[in-house]
Amino acid sequence: MEYEAVIGLEVHAQLKTRTKTFCDCSTVFALKPNIHVCPVCLGMPGVLPVLNRKIVLYACMLSMAVEGTIENRSVFARKNYFYPDLPKGYQISQYELPINKDGIIRIQTDSGTKKVRLNRIHIEEDAGKLMHNHDGTSFVDFNRSGIPLLEIVSEPDMASPDEAVAYLKKLRTILLYLGICDGNMEEGSLRCDANISVRPKGQTQLGVKSELKNMNSFRFIHKALEYEIKRQTDVLEDGGTIVQETRLWDEASGTTKSMRSKEEAHDYRYFPEPDLLNLEVTSALLEEARKNVPELPDAKAKRFVAGYNLPQYDAEVLTASRDLAGYFEDMVKLFDKPKTASNWIMSEMLRFIKDIDTGIGSFKVTPAQTAKLLGLVEDGTISGKIAKSVYERMVETGKEPDGLIKELGLEQISDEKEIQEIIKSVMEKNQREVLQYRAGKEKVFGFFVGQVMKATGGKANPSMVNELLRKNLKEVK
Amino acid sequence: MKEKINIDVKKVAELARLEFSDDELKVFSTQFQAILEYISQIDELELDDVEPMASPLPGPQRLRPDSQEKNTADTPEATQKMAVANAPGSMEGYFVVPKVIE
Numbered sequence: 001m002e003y004e005a006v007i008g009l010e011v012h013a014q015l016k017t018r019t020k021t022f023c024d025c026s027t028v029f030a031l032k033p034n035i036h037v038c039p040v041c042l043g044m045p046g047v048l049p050v051l052n053r054k055i056v057l058y059a060c061m062l063s064m065a066v067e068g069t070i071e072n073r074s075v076f077a078r079k080n081y082f083y084p085d086l087p088k089g090y091q092i093s094q095y096e097l098p099i100n101k102d103g104i105i106r107i108q109t110d111s112g113t114k115k116v117r118l119n120r121i122h123i124e125e126d127a128g129k130l131m132h133n134h135d136g137t138s139f140v141d142f143n144r145s146g147i148p149l150l151e152i153v154s155e156p157d158m159a160s161p162d163e164a165v166a167y168l169k170k171l172r173t174i175l176l177y178l179g180i181c182d183g184n185m186e187e188g189s190l191r192c193d194a195n196i197s198v199r200p201k202g203q204t205q206l207g208v209k210s211e212l213k214n215m216n217s218f219r220f221i222h223k224a225l226e227y228e229i230k231r232q233t234d235v236l237e238d239g240g241t242i243v244q245e246t247r248l249w250d251e252a253s254g255t256t257k258s259m260r261s262k263e264e265a266h267d268y269r270y271f272p273e274p275d276l277l278n279l280e281v282t283s284a285l286l287e288e289a290r291k292n293v294p295e296l297p298d299a300k301a302k303r304f305v306a307g308y309n310l311p312q313y314d315a316e317v318l319t320a321s322r323d324l325a326g327y328f329e330d331m332v333k334l335f336d337k338p339k340t341a342s343n344w345i346m347s348e349m350l351r352f353i354k355d356i357d358t359g360i361g362s363f364k365v366t367p368a369q370t371a372k373l374l375g376l377v378e379d380g381t382i383s384g385k386i387a388k389s390v391y392e393r394m395v396e397t398g399k400e401p402d403g404l405i406k407e408l409g410l411e412q413i414s415d416e417k418e419i420q421e422i423i424k425s426v427m428e429k430n431q432r433e434v435l436q437y438r439a440g441k442e443k444v445f446g447f448f449v450g451q452v453m454k455a456t457g458g459k460a461n462p463s464m465v466n467e468l469l470r471k472n473l474k475e476v477k
Numbered sequence: 478m479k480e481k482i483n484i485d486v487k488k489v490a491e492l493a494r495l496e497f498s499d500d501e502l503k504v505f506s507t508q509f510q511a512i513l514e515y516i517s518q519i520d521e522l523e524l525d526d527v528e529p530m531a532s533p534l535p536g537p538q539r540l541r542p543d544s545q546e547k548n549t550a551d552t553p554e555a556t557q558k559m560a561v562a563n564a565p566g567s568m569e570g571y572f573v574v575p576k577v578i579e
């Protein structure tokens with residue numbers, strides 16, 4: 001029997017605010033434990049939470065970006081459980097009435113654009129951090145306690161690990177465009193849990209799901225989902241049943257492992273947080289949110305295709321980061337050949353950039369310098385090949401291309417006399433090949449081009465070399 | 478119509494990490510029952526047109542700006558010292574607790 005997977009993702013995005021959710025402690029990462037704490041985020045008795053306005057603003061911005069619904073009135077709730085990283089014994093979250101509902105994230109699949117629906121986005125606070133020791137104790141650090149999170153819950157609309165990763169990448173790109181989360185998965189500012197089940201192809205009823213945790217990179221998420229689809233399919237094919245449970249991805253073994261937790265662990269007994277009144281979103285705040293939502297990746301890609309006549313593929317590569325898209329646009333303002341600029345960015349520039357989200361700002365070569373370099377290729381000052389080596393030096397030094405070309409003596413030789421001289425000496429040194437060519441062995445032509453280029457250090461104008469060589473080789477003296 | 482509401486006091490106690498003797502559980506059971514019966518009077522009212530209320534206080538909640546207003550004269554060391562001052566166990570600025578692995 002053929003099986004299909006049904007995947008939904010729950011993503012926690014840490015928000016880039018200066019202060020925590022309910023107190024004004026700093027959110028800056030600290031190596032020393034318990035230095036960004038106060039009675040509120042330590043859960044001391046008698047303290048009262050006061051919500052940070054910026055979090056509401058960010059939630060509204062995200063909701064607008066994914067075409068969701070912003071609720072006029074939402075309610076905070078207590079999620080009750082005991083764990084040493086949770087000082088109050090409950091986490092303040094939103095339950096029945098979250099701030100945002102619905103929404104759509106578009107992903108590209110083999111069969112075209114697919115809309116993944118969002119169920120909800122809600123505000124909650126992060127817990128502290130635990131470090132386990134070998135002597136039966138754990139250390140607790142509450143610097144992270146109370147840092148704001150948005151939980152973004154999708155509908156089970158994804159059918160493969162590829163789609164799940166595409167969704168997560170798109171969501172991350174949107175968060176980065178909005179500038180509300182730094183998107184770093186390794187450091188945990190973007191965390192992803194997956195609900196996954198399989199069912200016989202064509203069946204409408206959902207299978208029993210497992211919840212996967214502990215996947216802190218796109219690669220791990222892909223591997224964990226792939227493994228879990230196979231595991232569940234094998235169980236069903238052997239006539240077994242899937243148990244609803246939480247499973248942890250274990251990178252060392254490449255498998256998911258059951259977290260046998262007590263049943264009662266999931267009895268959170270949510271109830272409205274009595275310390276916080278209803279959250280109302282004012283029209284002033286909505287207006288501010290609207291102003292802060294920039295042009296988003298989908299719209300930008302569409303504009304790049306229509307306005308610069310770029311292929312869809314190029315548009316998507318360039319808009320995968322807001323900085324990169326800006327770099328491209330700055331470049332074509334000075335160099336009016338968008339496809340040439342796009343090719344250069346994709347095949348040359350991106351070789352030097354490890355992370356397109358953080359690497360563009362600190363990249364030594366400016367858009368104007370790259371535009372100038374491409375202009376020098378266009379007007380024949382240097383060949384495309386030399387441009388690549390000049391570019392490597394620009395990346396290292398940040399120097400201007402024209403200066404570097406002079407410094408390195410790399411200007412293209414377009415002087416007919418000079419090229420003619422070189423051709424003459426090459427022909428004299430290779431008389432056997434000249435005879436071969438004249439006897440009809442045309443393949444030898446490439447050999448001569450190579451020799452001339454070698455003699456000029458690759459600087460000779462290629463089309464002039466071709467033209468003059470043909471002329472000289474034909475002549476019988 | 479009044480239904481008898483069954484409440485598992487033992488489970489509630491476990492969730493709250495509280496331990497009681499069987500006699501105490503019996504007493505609580507009776508008391509919880511009485512509370513729930515009292516509250517269940519609401520069921521007798523016609524409430525279809527009443528919007529659910531999350532808080533008896535008039536809203537909305539006040540928001541604070543995303544800025545540090547606290548007295549920042551406290552050094553990190555002083556903050557850390559204050560944090561763990563009353564902890565049963567601490568070391569190098571950390572709270573120390575018995576190891577719990579979920």
Ligand SMILES: [Zn+2]
Pocket residue numbers: 020023024025036037038039040041042146
């Ligand atoms: Zn605090």
